Amino acid sequence: MALDLKKPESIEACLKLIEAADGLIEGFRPGVMERLGLGPDVALARNPRLVFGRMTGWGQFGPYAKAAGHDMNYIAITGALAAIGTEEKPVPPLNLVGDFGGGALYLAFGLLAGVLHARATGTGQVIDCAMSDGAASLMAMFYGFKAGGMWTEGRRANLLDGGAHFYDTYQCSDGGWISIGSIEPQFYLLLLEKTGITDPQFQHQMSREEWPELREKLAAVIRTKTRNEWCELMDGTDVCFAPVLTMDEAPNHPHNAARETFVEINGVVQPAPAPRFSATPGEIQGPPPKIGGDNDRALADWGFTPEAVAELKSAGAL
Numbered sequence: 001m002a003l004d005l006k007k008p009e010s011i012e013a014c015l016k017l018i019e020a021a022d023g024l025i026e027g028f029r030p031g032v033m034e035r036l037g038l039g040p041d042v043a044l045a046r047n048p049r050l051v052f053g054r055m056t057g058w059g060q061f062g063p064y065a066k067a068a069g070h071d072m073n074y075i076a077i078t079g080a081l082a083a084i085g086t087e088e089k090p091v092p093p094l095n096l097v098g099d100f101g102g103g104a105l106y107l108a109f110g111l112l113a114g115v116l117h118a119r120a121t122g123t124g125q126v127i128d129c130a131m132s133d134g135a136a137s138l139m140a141m142f143y144g145f146k147a148g149g150m151w152t153e154g155r156r157a158n159l160l161d162g163g164a165h166f167y168d169t170y171q172c173s174d175g176g177w178i179s180i181g182s183i184e185p186q187f188y189l190l191l192l193e194k195t196g197i198t199d200p201q202f203q204h205q206m207s208r209e210e211w212p213e214l215r216e217k218l219a220a221v222i223r224t225k226t227r228n229e230w231c232e233l234m235d236g237t238d239v240c241f242a243p244v245l246t247m248d249e250a251p252n253h254p255h256n257a258a259r260e261t262f263v264e265i266n267g268v269v270q271p272a273p274a275p276r277f278s279a280t281p282g283e284i285q286g287p288p289p290k291i292g293g294d295n296d297r298a299l300a301d302w303g304f305t306p307e308a309v310a311e312l313k314s315a316g317a318l
Contacts, residue, residue, distance in 0.1 A: 001299055002292035002318065009317040011037050017302055018043050022118070023051040023111050030060045040126045050124040051114035055107050057098070059130030071098035071131065078136040079143070085155050102134025157208075159183070165215035166191060166205065169244055176227030177244035178234075180218075191239050195221050292318060 003010040015038070018024060024043060026033050033039045033054075040052045057074045058064040064077075072092040075081045085091035107129040118124045142160075145151035150159070157163040166182040182191040188205050192198075199217065204210050222230065227243055234241035245253055251262035251269050263272045266287055273282030295318050299309050312318050 001295045003312075004317055005036055005038075007315055007317040009312055009315040013299075013304075013312060013317065014038055015042070015046050016304075018050060019047050020302060021047065021050060022115050023053060025053040025055060025107065025111065027055040030054075030056065030065050044124055044126075048124055049118045049122055051111055051118055051127060052124065053107050053111045053114075053127045053129060055103060055129050057103075057131045059133060060128045064132075071095040074098040074102070074131040075135040077132055078139055080135050080139050082153075083139075083142065083155060083161060087154075087156050090155070097138060098131040098135050102136075102138055103129065103131035106134035106137070163208075163211055165211050165218050168215060170219050170222035172225060172227040172230060173223055174226040174228075178222065178227055178230050179242050179244055181240035183240070187238050187240050190237060194233050194237065194239055197221060 003013060005011065005014070018038075026038075034041075040054075043050055043052055054060060056065070057069040057071075058067065072081065075093075075098045076090075080097055081090045081092065083090075084093050084097075107127065110127040110129055114125055114127055142151055145158075152158060155161055155163075160167060162168045164183075166180060166188055169177050169179050171177050180191060182188040185205070192202055195218070197218070201210065201217070202214060204214075225233075230241075231243055243253075250256060256262055261272055262269055263284060264270075265284055268287075270284070273284065276282070296309055299312075300306075304312075309318075
């Protein structure tokens with residue numbers, strides 16, 4: 001449903017919805033919900049079991065809290081952005097690390113955990129989900145590596161950032177790309193077998209000083225065949241291999257097709273819901289609804305009488 005929060009009638013309607021809700025998600029800058037009269041104190045007073053989820057880039061407090069920002073900015077202060085990219089410059093990893101990984105998924109996890117707690121104790125709470133916090137949390141393993149002397153500052157200089165010749169992407173003779181992640185010794189030996197490499201220098205797998213030279217040598221070998229030829233040699237093996245597919249190619253890959261990882265709805269190819277539930281499988285219901293198009297039905301589902309809906313309409317609240 002869509003409500004005009006500049007109307008006092010809408011605020012009261014929201015509070016009525018809150019009384020019956022398990023959780024609430026809001027994505028305004030800090031202080032906006034409070035100014036609207038829908039802040040956590042008011043909401044939890046109406047429903048002590050409510051889980052109040054707050055989604056922001058910087059969090060509810062701190063020097064940056066009220067500043068504008070985007071995904072790249074939020075991950076920039078965590079060390080994540082500095083670690084991703086080429087030797088020359090950091091490269092934004094789409095919106096995957098901040099918005100989606102550090103933000104949406106952390107809020108979903110937090111909200112569900114809060115609901116479980118509320119059902120067990122009768123007590124709700126506020127979930128302060130900052131994309132910068134989530135991105136920092138996602139970096140925990142790498143901070144652990146750094147503390148253990150296994151990670152250095154700089155890009156393409158470490159095991160998992162493209163620094164190692166056995167964990168990188170390579171261009172093929174036809175311009176296509178493949179990914180190789182042969183970290184474990186047995187997988188690395190299989191990589192050498194599949195590529196036909198006999199150069200004794202490749203026996204120094206974990207010699208960081210030799211990684212740049214070994215990467216150039218491996219790149220030269222990969223450039224001798226097309227992507228499809230490498231797929232014929234390595235697909236489904238323990239090399240830890242996969243072709244680097246474009247968004248046009250990915251839905252048609254045999255593995256994705258077999259699992260129906262992508263679906264087509266109304267002519268639009270899109271990822272299917274994940275993860276997969278055995279008892280309650282997810283399904284895309286249809287295209288996005290027109291904003292406000294379901295107001296009457298949705299409000300009725302939440303216990304509003306036809307008269308109450310009519311009053312909201314006459315007040316211009318819907």
